[in-house]
Amino acid sequence: MLDIKDVSYNPKKYEESIIEFWLSNNLFSPEYRKYPKNTRTFTIILPPPNANAPLHTGHVTGNTYQDIMGRYHRMLQDKVLLLPGKDHAGIQTEIVFEKELLKGSGRSKRDIGREEFVKQCLEFTLKNAKNATAQEQRIGLSADYSREKFSLDENITRQVQETFIAMFKEGLVYRGKRIINWCSKCQTALADIDTEYIEEDTKLYYIKYGDLVVATTRPETIMADTALAVNPKDKRYKHLIGKTILVKSIDGEKELPVIEDFAVDENFGTGILKVTPGHSKEDFEIGERHNLPRISIIDNYSKLTYGRYKGMKVKDAREAVVSDLEALGLIVKIEDIKHKIQICERSHTVIEPLLSYQWFMKTRGLAKEAILAIEKGDLHIHPQRQEKNYLRWLENIEDWCISRQLWWGQRIPVYYCGGKRTEIDENGDLKEIIGSGSTGSGSTGSRSNGCGEIIVSIDKPKKCPKCNNTNLVEEEDIFDTWFSSTQWPYTTLGGTESKDFKTFYPTNVLETGRDILFFWVARMVMMGLYRTSKVPFFDVYLHGLVLDKDGLKQSKSKGNGVSPMEMIDRFGTDSLRLSLVSGVAPDQDMKLYDEKVKGFRNFINKVYNSSRFIFLKMENLSEDDKKFIRENTGVYAAKTNIHITQEIQDLIRIVNRNIENFEFGLAAFNLQNFYHHTFCDSYLEDMKNPKNDNIESNAELVHTFYTLVKLMHPFIPFITEALFQTLKDKGLIKTEEISIMYEEFPKDQSQKTIIKNLKV
């Protein structure tokens, strides 16, 4: 296998053919071997990368940890499944693709049409997904690609839709009017994670409200005010709480109640907040606590719908309102302030918090169970301190908006009898009208208009079950990507009735970046508990971010991204894997740069060269001697002058313990240290002494070496596979296996002292 004439190791020479060898022999499949019935399984559902771009170092880091666990358990003779997949990544892909497709063409996705857009987007995505898969394989990820899933696979989509239907029937999802982040350019609701904040110079207007003065940056929403609020601790306004004040303003005369709420910052402006539940997230929540009316005056295009401002863009309306207020003498003063505004991550449009009819999921009850899972010990997060973050997020969870007004994703399986539309009436009341508008009659209404029934169904029903109307209009909205990806652990296994589900679920470990603990992990627990009554995994391992040399987060805009494939080209996969893992504490960010990978490349070369020493030493042995070594490795340890049997036992015990405790960084570090300094610098050097040149010592040497190769295999799979093949070819080890992947991982035999130098 290894061409030991080479004085240094060239990964390029071997890695590709090793991948080919693993894949063509189906070695990554849990069916590669026939296991006895009650064999322990070890399953990781791999986090699906977004299929719209090449893998970045974060993916590669995750894949390395996942693969270490997979290979370790496979060598423990567990039945191992690492299940790969790719995610369609909703809005992210839609916008990436829109940019690609429409680059310079001047057309919008609407010009192309939904059907064509989705078709082209699918082609684009599948092409990229294929590329991503090839990259995963280059990393050595021993995932079962015969089971690979894509989040828009028919079977996956169907299960996701079934979940929605089940939840609808139980009242866990509902059509509701709540405040959401709205992007007027993308024309969709957005999750907080799809938005960001930027600082902007703006003005703070002090405006008279009767005898009071209120400071606001958004005077154009005055018409939607439904209360004034003060902090209950604020002595200045204590006497006003519970009273109603008469306000004369641009919208005529109205009465506003004064309420108390802790959300009000007494140090901002005058300490009085105008409450606009229809156009501010915070105000909406205050409104919920105090039962305030919700008035909408801005539409989906960021244009006002009110009175003489109707049709004006928000910015223009602000100017108009301010000049009208000035005319009425209601402006007290205007201050320049810096202030943060929320923008759409993709289009950089200012987010408008709007009332909107959307599909929401009730989350409180599910969150409670997800909290219990931790408390009962059904779920463990590594490192443990992250459990606090997890719990706090779940304790403060709010209903989840799961609908998006996008094209790239899974359609929400709903039909409206007679269709639906929304309008804002003259009172600022946003209404959704389903059917003819005269809802709730219950009679067999007119066929043309429909009765307004909401029908949940994957396939289009022929007629309305309530009124027999045939004019059923399909919901155009799609699911938030996370609604599907949080169901990934069981959808990928083929659903709760499948054989794979019964074999591999609940899975063992979820390994992912700590940045998606909330959006993904916590919700996966909720959805898993809902759909399967089980926590989908026992352990969660979180890794940190990969930073550039200066410790900065990699980002496209900064152009400081490190390409993992380029690193592999230059230094080899094993070196990159060690760089990402060795000596890195769980959850800790790490820097990646050339010199570091180079150092590990040197180590890999050391491994190669030490093997060269051994192979050259054994080259001239007779067949009988080789047979002796093969058959008797280890047995003669006690008779040899020189051996490191005890040290090896210690190492084995510690490495096993490290891995079991999710301390992969320590395990790799210990192995590398031991190999370099104990095995090479000390033991091998001693072996050069002619008095140690006897058959027993050689047997012991090969045995020790092979033990180390096995121990290192989960971390550096390529060179260890090559070494295994070479040992086998040269007749130095006895084995039935065709790959080191299925050899037994060394287990500790003794409980003796721990040698110095190893980190426990």
Place this chain on the structure above:
RNA sequence: GGGUUCGUAGCUCAGUUGGUUAGAGCGCAACAUCGACAUUGUUGAGGUCACAGGUUCAAAUCCUGUCGGACCCACCA
């Protein structure tokens, strides 16, 4: 505002129930070596483990506070 985390050799970082002389890699200095490896070996210099208190027989490790950096959550009317 709430929370988390980090501060250890010139640099990058390990150091898991507190326990001999605090470690590795890179870098640096000297030496060695063309029969495993110059992608090497040996030896060495370099640390008041951010700072100040406290607990303890014993603290890089636990507690409190201070300073400095990073991140997360909420909010930004």
